[in-house]
Amino acid sequence: MNDIKREIKELLVHGLRLQTRPEDISDTMPLFDDGLGLDSLDAVELVVLVNKQFGVQIKDMNEGKAAFGSVASLAAYIKEKQGS
Amino acid sequence: MKKTGKQLGPMFFYLMIFIGGQRLAYLVLHPVVLAYVVCSTTIHKRLGPYVNRRFPHGSWLHKRVQVYQIIIGLGKMLIDRALLGIKPDSHFEGTFEGLDRLQDILDSGSGAVVVLAHVGTWQTAMAHLAGLNTKIHAIMAHNEEAMTKHFYEMGRSRSFQIIDAQGFMGGMIEAAAILAKGELVLIMGDRAEGGQTMPTQFLGSPINLPVAAYNLAAVTNTPIIIAFSVKTGTTSHTLKIWDIIHPHFAGREKKAELSRCVSRFSKGLQDYVEQYPHQWGNFFDIWQQ
Known part of the structure; x- marks a missing residue:
């Protein structure tokens, strides 16, 4: 699980070209708005990146909202989908 | 009444297409659109934002003519669309x-x-x-x-x-x-x-x-x-x-x-x-x- 979280943080920083370091992102920090500051344009890019990197497709709003809460929730979502 | 008019309008043009094809429907379109442009205020409100910017120096009458031409163009497209439905073998x-x-x-x-x-x-x-x-x-x-x-x-x-x-x-x-x-x-x-x-x-x-x-x-x-x-x-x-x-x-x-x-x-x-x-x-x- 920690490996997935680390990979997600690197994906966020490099894939979305964030001006921060992966180690500065906490597992529970909200990804959008006041947390990491991502917006709806980033969301589309993040879904594409997650699909490319982990082979996991986020298909609907409910799944997206739950998965994109934080690094921890995204990691849990990816792990669940990869296991199913 | 408005709803009935909206339903009768297309049916009237379908009938024109059926009787005389695209040419008759285009011909009939002109007086219908002219009456609409003269009597309706809605269409001028709807097209006003575009017409006022596209023809900023046009007179009141000039802008009315532009609205007329836009509606004629739209009407012709709708007739073409209907024609394809009524006579699918029409050549376009x-x-x-x-x-x-x-x-x-x-x-x-x-x-x-x-x-x-x-x-x-x-x-x-x-x-x-x-x-x-x-x-x-x-x-x-x-x-x-x-x-x-x-x-x-x-x-x-x-x-x-x-x-x-x-x-x-x-x-x-x-x-x-x-x-x-x-x-x-x-x-x-x-x-x-x-x-x-x-x-x-x-x-x-x-x-x-x-x-x-x-x-x-x-x-x-x-x-x-x-x-x-x-x-x-x-x-x-x-x-x-x-x-x-x-x-x-x-x-x-x-x-x-x-x-x-x-x-x-x-x-x-x-x-x-x-x-x-x-x-x-x-x-x-x-x-x-």
Whole structure:
């Protein structure tokens, strides 16, 4: 699980070209708005990146909202989908 | 009463087409539109935002004449559409300027985002793309979907799949997967349906245009094809590729690139309405979106 979280943080920083370091992102920090500051344009890019990197497709709003809460929730979502 | 009128209007024109074909329906259209333009205030309110900007120095009468010509153009397109339903074997010539450029992109294995506008024969424009050797998907809001569905139910087999613009992330996720397969995604670029917009200028006034198409193209590394349709004659229309953009986000800053894209679209649309001022199909104040 920690490996997935680390990979997600690197994906966020490099894939979305964030001006921060992966180690500065906490597992529970909200990804959008006041947390990491991502917006709806980033969301589309993040879904594409997650699909490319982990082979996991986020298909609907409910799944997206739950998965994109934080690094921890995204990691849990990816792990669940990869296991199913 | 209004509802009955709305139902009787098309039926009257269907009857004219049935009796005398396109020619009779076009002929009858003129007095009907003249009466409408003289008596209705609604149509002037709806087209006023466009006509006042496109013909800023025109007199009151000149602007009324422009409204008349726009409605005549729209009426002819609706008659053509109905004609295809009533007489599916009617001959219409459709051409596609720039087809080879789009085909080259598709042959390279890339998908593409085709950005259209509510001008000319935009519904038939979609049929022009049917000849391409790829699948076509259109991101549409319910009202556009209903209009297009109606057109295709009138006699043309639909050559594309619809992605619901009110779906998850405006259909962008589904569209990204489609582009990765090297297929085409069509999006209307002139109406904001709730997504993010970016300010630019159009016909001398500030306007907010949707950025979803350009964001999608940038994140999926696919080109934007700006294409507008034109009714070129009684039985002919064409789809023209106006511009091709390759959006790319170099850093965290996306706004500058998205702004560049909406400006290119706006410039293209302005060139279009300068050449074809009476093929405007937006009965909605797009400067207020």
